[in-house]
Amino acid sequence: MGYHKEIYETVHKNLEVLRRKEELKVKKKAKVFYKRFPRAKEIEKELSRTAVSVAKAVFSGSNAKEEILNLKKKSDALQKEFENLKRKINISSDFLRVRRNCYLCEDRGYLDGKMCACIKKMLKQEAYNRLNKLSPISLCSFNSLKLEYYPEISSNSNENSPRKRMEKIFSFCKKYALEFSVNSKNLFFQGATGLGKTHLSLAIAKEVLDKGLGVIYGSVETIVERLEEEKFSNSFDKDNYNSNKHIKNCDLLILDDLGVEFSNSFSNFAVYSIVDSRIMLGKPTIINTNLSFEELERRYSERLVSRIMGHYINADFWGNDIRQQKRDRNIKTTQNMIDQSQGGLISRLHSNKMQGISENN
Numbered sequence: 001m002g003y004h005k006e007i008y009e010t011v012h013k014n015l016e017v018l019r020r021k022e023e024l025k026v027k028k029k030a031k032v033f034y035k036r037f038p039r040a041k042e043i044e045k046e047l048s049r050t051a052v053s054v055a056k057a058v059f060s061g062s063n064a065k066e067e068i069l070n071l072k073k074k075s076d077a078l079q080k081e082f083e084n085l086k087r088k089i090n091i092s093s094d095f096l097r098v099r100r101n102c103y104l105c106e107d108r109g110y111l112d113g114k115m116c117a118c119i120k121k122m123l124k125q126e127a128y129n130r131l132n133k134l135s136p137i138s139l140c141s142f143n144s145l146k147l148e149y150y151p152e153i154s155s156n157s158n159e160n161s162p163r164k165r166m167e168k169i170f171s172f173c174k175k176y177a178l179e180f181s182v183n184s185k186n187l188f189f190q191g192a193t194g195l196g197k198t199h200l201s202l203a204i205a206k207e208v209l210d211k212g213l214g215v216i217y218g219s220v221e222t223i224v225e226r227l228e229e230e231k232f233s234n235s236f237d238k239d240n241y242n243s244n245k246h247i248k249n250c251d252l253l254i255l256d257d258l259g260v261e262f263s264n265s266f267s268n269f270a271v272y273s274i275v276d277s278r279i280m281l282g283k284p285t286i287i288n289t290n291l292s293f294e295e296l297e298r299r300y301s302e303r304l305v306s307r308i309m310g311h312y313i314n315a316d317f318w319g320n321d322i323r324q325q326k327r328d329r330n331i332k333t334t335q336n337m338i339d340q341s342q343g344g345l346i347s348r349l350h351s352n353k354m355q356g357i358s359e360n361n
Helices: 005-036 038-060 064-088 117-134 162-178 197-210 220-232 243-249 265-281 293-299 302-311 322-360
Strands: 186-190 215-219 252-258 285-289 312-316
Touching (some): 117 197, 186 197, 197 215, 197 252, 215 220, 220 252, 220 265, 243 265, 265 302
16 A cells, blocks of 8 residues: 555655755746846757757758758857856856756656655655654664563563563564565554553554555554544545545554543444454554453453454563653662762862861961
């Protein structure tokens, strides 16, 4: 499927603005140049007429070769005169040429009917920018997830330690992202707050975007609110926006914080509809939740839980809240800096006092 329709529209609009901006710059420079050298404007017109004459000569047949040769000599002489005029004010030969960021497609985004590398790069960047508005995707990579925050010792002697478990989940997610395709499996991340569920989801999203595939990320609460607004609001532009269609058809959908949204008949139906539709379409989805299967069944329905258990790979996150650990470390580091600063101040005061006693003696 690729990127969201809005992303394509934004990038195409940006390319058009870029082209017009550069063309306008050249027009302004040309206006100043032609005002100073009216002959330059006449030369341009003559060159245009010469080009038309060459085209006519090609199709005329008789004595075409000789006529084309004469026209070429005339064109060369006009171009030489034009260059001499530019040299008079010491300007470069490409002074009146429209500058392009991409000279392959001339900032049109397409080359011989195929996407140019420049527009692919712009699409990817726009997708990153939009996802960053909802989440810190630029900070969420596989390299930035620190396994040191997960305990090495298990509270239960019969189980792996949280770190061992997270090492396995980490490796699995990394492989999943590397091998991701539109036919990849669904993932269901469960666990308490602050254990890296969103971080790993976004690390996967980053890799998927790099493949040029479309990703939609959002909390279930935000997505349900958007769907409800589109369905019931009269002011919403339903012709140009159809979130329901994009959510159900994107290459990868990430539903964050399932179970946090306000529960009502519409939200419960919307969640089930999204999950069921993407299963039926074979579209990969990642769901994050703090709730157990029992809690999900009480909140939604046995039918939804059954669909998830039957069609998702479950990963249960263990450990202690990483965000809280980072806050505690920052507080400790700050306190140490304050203590060191105070210790240094006391030491200096003591030194000054001893120096004063020595001088008095």
